[in-house]
Amino acid sequence: MYIPNHFNAPSPEAIDTLVKAYPLASLLTGAPDEPMGCLVNPVPMGLFEPLVQGARLWAHVARANPLWQHLEANPQAMAIFNGPSAYITPNSYAAKAEHHRVVPTYNYVTVQVTGRLVAHHDPDIKRRIVAQLTDYHERHQPRPWSIDEAPADYMQAMLNAIVGLEFEVQSVKAKWKVNQNRSIADQKGVIAELQTRKDTPHTEQMAAIMLKNTQKKNQ
Numbered sequence: 459m460y461i462p463n464h465f466n467a468p469s470p471e472a473i474d475t476l477v478k479a480y481p482l483a484s485l486l487t488g489a490p491d492e493p494m495g496c497l498v499n500p501v502p503m504g505l506f507e508p509l510v511q512g513a514r515l516w517a518h519v520a521r522a523n524p525l526w527q528h529l530e531a532n533p534q535a536m537a538i539f540n541g542p543s544a545y546i547t548p549n550s551y552a553a554k555a556e557h558h559r560v561v562p563t564y565n566y567v568t569v570q571v572t573g574r575l576v577a578h579h580d581p582d583i584k585r586r587i588v589a590q591l592t593d594y595h596e597r598h599q600p601r602p603w604s605i606d607e608a609p610a611d612y613m614q615a616m617l618n619a620i621v622g623l624e625f626e627v628q629s630v631k632a633k634w635k636v637n638q639n640r641s642i643a644d645q646k647g648v649i650a651e652l653q654t655r656k657d658t659p660h661t662e663q664m665a666a667i668m669l670k671n672t673q674k675k676n677q
Contacts, residue, residue: 467632488532542663550651578622
């Protein structure tokens with residue numbers, strides 16, 4: 459991924475936050491029979507520690523999914539996590555009123571993680587993965603649901619129908635393309651414009667990311 463210096467992520471903590479807030483990854487795995495030599499599957503992945511080399515991401519897929527069948531021959535994989543994105547109109551730049559030397563762009567934040575992917579068939583490991591993911595995503599519910607609430611035979615059948623995935627992180631790349639190459643005045647103009655738009659939920663989220671980024675820069 460091409461990352462100019464001004465589009466680096468603001469901090470390791472910001473990367474962790476994005477992966478936890480947007481856990482649905484595009485998971486790329488090798489598949490020699492596919493036209494591009496790989497499979498791409500949307501897979502929710504759990505991060506329960508800092509995202510550094512050697513860390514683990516956890517997930518599961520249907521046993522019928524061919525994703526896991528190629529891992530023994532080629533365990534290398536990539537997980538791509540995409541956060542908010544938004545179109546940026548030249549009208550939002552303060553510089554437009556000065557010289558009109560402005561063009562549209564698109565803001566986005568993304569994290570690419572490469573590593574080694576292992577399939578797990580052990581029932582206890584699969585149960586632990588499902589329990590961890592469930593507990594994490596249920597944490598804000600008034601009454602968090604637990605896998606222990608499901609009938610034991612039903613839960614066992616569900617576990618038999620999946621394969622657990624353990625992703626060992628080898629490298630992390632992140633890109634924060636949020637107008638850092640523009641003046642503070644231009645960035646403030648973009649934030650104000652995004653805060654008034656209602657076209658997608660991402661506009662408000664992108665405004666919040668940009669606001670946090672400019673505040674950190676001014677500290």
